[in-house]
Amino acid sequence: MFVYFNNQFVKKKEVSISPDDRGFLFGDGVYEVVSCYKGRLFELEKHISRMEQSLYKTGIKKPDRLDFKYIAEGLIQKNDFSNKDALVYIQITRGVAPRKHAFPDADVRPTVYAFISPFDVPYKKCKNGVKIILVKDIRWTRCDIKSISLLPNVMFNQQAKDNGAEESVFVRDGYITEGSHTTVFAxxxxxxxxxxxxxxxxxxxTREVVFKLCNELKINIQESPVSEKELNKADEIMLVGTSVEIMPVIKVDDWAVGTAKPGHITKKLQNSFGKLIR
Ligand SMILES: Cc1ncc(COP(=O)(O)O)c(C=O)c1O
Known part of the structure; x- marks a missing residue:
């Protein structure tokens, strides 16, 4: 398997990352995940611009020769993914420096690592629907940054798995924010x-893509937080994201959503999304 590491495509086993890397020591880095359907990168430009935003917001220098398109296309081609569905992951950390909290000297170069993996599209879950659990949003208040520091997301996703659920959905001050790795719509x-x-x-x-589809399908969107109290009055709930596409939620904790079957708005959006990607 070829991966990309600091300006080069190399075999994965040839990568060696310093224990002084700030990604390893502090979780000091940002990342992106892009889906790739039969060799075609989906909404790459949007992912690049969010990555640039994450770099800007964290003050991590954009690496001089960073070209996400070149990296992703190289990974597809070198690993023979042109005819398969895949996910491309890229992360950029603040680089290698002696462990001190403050940013290192300006000449420290960020570490860039990217890999491709098969995308097991969750067809069955998207068809039948899944269960979610609600958990307290104890994360920080910069969730707009796609940071590699994901400990709460990791721990709560595990809690979901332990409870036979697909996802943990966060509740902050009585309102639904998002899932551990998904956007939530009701x-x-x-x-x-x-x-x-x-x-x-x-x-x-994917949230942005769903907005576009709603516009085409004449479905009205309200950008306002759903309260935890009102959630059980929703006719439908869905999770959306790069790795889940559009996934109906049929159960929340121990209660059923609507008719406990994927709803028709969810199915309509899935249908349009399917046409877009395949
Ligand atoms: C916390 C969180 N919210 C939402 C999403 C969905 O974002 P996207 O549609 O860009 O995959 C993700 C994706 O990883 C995420 O980690």
Missing amino acids: VYNGDLVTHPLNNYILPGI
């Missing part, structure tokens, strides 16, 4: 409702 009277973009959620690329 449907009320035919309108799609989701948390507005601010520092409490990641600006999801």
Whole structure:
């Protein structure tokens, strides 16, 4: 398997990362995940611009020769993914320096690592629907940054798995924010409702795609937070994201969503999304 490491495509086993890397020591880095359907990168430009935003917001220098398109296309070609579905992961850390909290000297170069892996599209879950659990959003208040520091997301996703659920959905001050790796939408009277973009959620690329599809399908969108109390009145709930596409939620903790079957707005969006990607 070829990966990309600091300006080169190399075999994965040839990569050696310093224990002084700030990604390793502090979780000091940002990342992106892009889906790739039969060799075609999906919404690459949007991912590049979010990555640039993450670099800007964290003050990590954009590496001089960083070309995400070149890296992703190289990984597809070198690993023979032109006819398969895949996910391309890229992360950039603040680089290698003696462990001190403050940023290292300006001449320290960021570490860039990227790899490709098969994308096991979750067809069955997207068809049948999944369970989520609600958990307290104890994360920091810069969730708009796609940071590699993901400990709360990791721990709560595990809690979901331990409870037979697909995802943990965060609740902050009584309102639904997002899932551990997904955006959350609820449907009320035919309108799609989701948390507005601010520092409490990641600006999801799939969220943006769903907005575009809603526009075409004449489905109204309300960007306003759904309260935990009102969630059980939703006709439909769905998770959206690069790795889940559009996934219906049929159970929340121990109660059923609507008819406990994927709803028709969710199916309509899945259908349009399917046409877009395949
Ligand atoms: C916390 C969080 N929210 C939302 C998303 C969905 O974002 P996207 O649609 O860009 O994959 C992700 C994706 O990893 C995420 O980690």
